[in-house]
């Protein structure tokens with residue numbers, strides 16, 4: 001029997017009030033469309049997609065930092081219903097937030113520039129009422145786990161490197177003993193050497209602390225290196241989700257294939273290079289039918305007016321594309337040269 005996921009998300013939809021609609025008209029921008037996700041306790045779950053695809057909005061909604069208007073999140077038993085509960089106060093979200101910490105893209109911006117690294121790391125412990133001596137000992141242990149030299153604890157973020165600041169952010173995140181770490185583009189600001197050291201560190205910490213990772217990234221090489229499961233987002237829609245090994249061996253959705261083909265590392269992509277045409281459309285005016293159809297070289301007539309539904313193509317692998325429907329109708333309308 002498949003174990004119950006650590007975190008189960010069903011039909012999650014998020015919308016924002018459109019500020020450009022004027023004061024007398026109420027209009028919404030749909031940012032996330034009815035997503036289903038299962039995250040298991042041993043996962044390094046990677047959420048992939050271009051900037052603006054909705055990755056960070058989804059993470060914020062999961063953690064209760066942004067309300068969702070429809071759907072359910074089940075964590076540790078209790079379920080949060082999007083339409084009925086004030087998300088910031090319900091029990092399941094409190095429990096999820098207590099068990100979760102975030103690590104952001106820019107470590108310097110995440111740390112208070114006026115505090116020493118020691119003070120930043122011990123801050124969450126102080127908020128929990130942990131005494132001064134105990135805090136100091138805990139910070140030294142956490143710094144050791146995060147590979148941060150004790151000599152650096154008396155320095156401020158501006159006096160150490162980006163990699164050292166990110167280690168301090170990780171030590172701070174671990175101070176409350178979370179079960180889930182949301183990593184939002186954690187390596188983007190680092191150079192190649194610091195990046196590789198950080199990958200090794202994240203793998204070690206996952207093992208030592210029994211952590212579940214929810215990694216938001218457009219770094220496909222990183223997702224391939226450490227991911228166990230992968231989901232790809234496009235304009236607020238989940239277009240493909242799969243075990244990482246199956247996804248990187250054979251991505252199915254045309255957008256996912258284009259993303260992988262854009263990685264220029266030797267050996268990363270064996271197939272033909274696919275150059276995406278045009279820009280990500282505006283959430284204010286999403287295309288009808290499949291939202292990817294204006295940029296898709298494989299679109300069918302049906303794609304311009306009917307949104308595809310997710311279909312299973314293998315165990316744990318679903319794709320949201322008419323090419324994987326029972327009977328994609330009509331011939332491809334691929335344009336010459338695309």
Ligand code: SF4
Pocket residue numbers: 253254255290291292293294296297298299300303308320321322323
């Ligand atoms: Fe392309 Fe159609 Fe599939 Fe959308 S549904 S990705 S337009 S083939």
